[in-house]
Amino acid sequence: MKKNITLVITVLGLSLVLAGCGKATQPKTATPSTSTNQALDKSQYSGTQNLNKLEGFAKANPNDAISQINAGMAAYNNNDYTKAIDYYNNAIKINPKYGIAYNNIGNVYFRGLKKPTDALPYYEKATQVEPDYNYGWFNLALCQQALGDKAGAKATITQGLKVLASNDPLAVSLKKLLDQIK
Numbered sequence: 001m002k003k004n005i006t007l008v009i010t011v012l013g014l015s016l017v018l019a020g021c022g023k024a025t026q027p028k029t030a031t032p033s034t035s036t037n038q039a040l041d042k043s044q045y046s047g048t049q050n051l052n053k054l055e056g057f058a059k060a061n062p063n064d065a066i067s068q069i070n071a072g073m074a075a076y077n078n079n080d081y082t083k084a085i086d087y088y089n090n091a092i093k094i095n096p097k098y099g100i101a102y103n104n105i106g107n108v109y110f111r112g113l114k115k116p117t118d119a120l121p122y123y124e125k126a127t128q129v130e131p132d133y134n135y136g137w138f139n140l141a142l143c144q145q146a147l148g149d150k151a152g153a154k155a156t157i158t159q160g161l162k163v164l165a166s167n168d169p170l171a172v173s174l175k176k177l178l179d180q181i182k
Contacts, residue, residue: 045077058087065091065098072104081112099130106139116146131163134170141177150181
């Protein structure tokens with residue numbers, strides 16, 4: 001009986017490898033879906049080795065927006081802002097409805113290059129193309145606040161809270177931000 005089980009496990013494992021399920025695949029990192037937003041582990045994007053690996057996935061999968069976004073995130077985390085913008089723009093060409101790509105270009109300008117004025121239209125676009133993308137609303141409000149537009153930030157938060165699920169973790173952060181702005 002034990003030999004039969006071992007044989008079955010071996011055959012199943014071999015079948016998975018031959019079917020392609022056992023080979024290396026792209027890491028599950030950036031997910032445009034707002035329902036699965038989680039804090040991302042920056043270590044998977046930092047360092048030359050991770051950058052090279054994620055760029056390799058992007059080059060091997062030129063029509064996969066997630067591969068492009070992941071490579072952009074790695075470039076951003078390695079302070080290569082020009083390359084990050086290029087990868088995010090590639091993702092937008094593939095799927096212009098991914099708010100994360102616009103949001104991340106905004107992050108390059110706002111957080112990386114310290115140019116909130118340049119970031120603003122990207123955050124706005126993120127909320128337009130994917131209205132339930134929580135980070136788009138949060139970053140847009142932060143950017144507006146940094147630019148001294150308190151009324152705009154309040155309006156953004158109010159609008160974002162209308163479209164986000166009440167149990168969305170960023171909804172709580174938006175409420176706290178609204179209290180700080182008042």
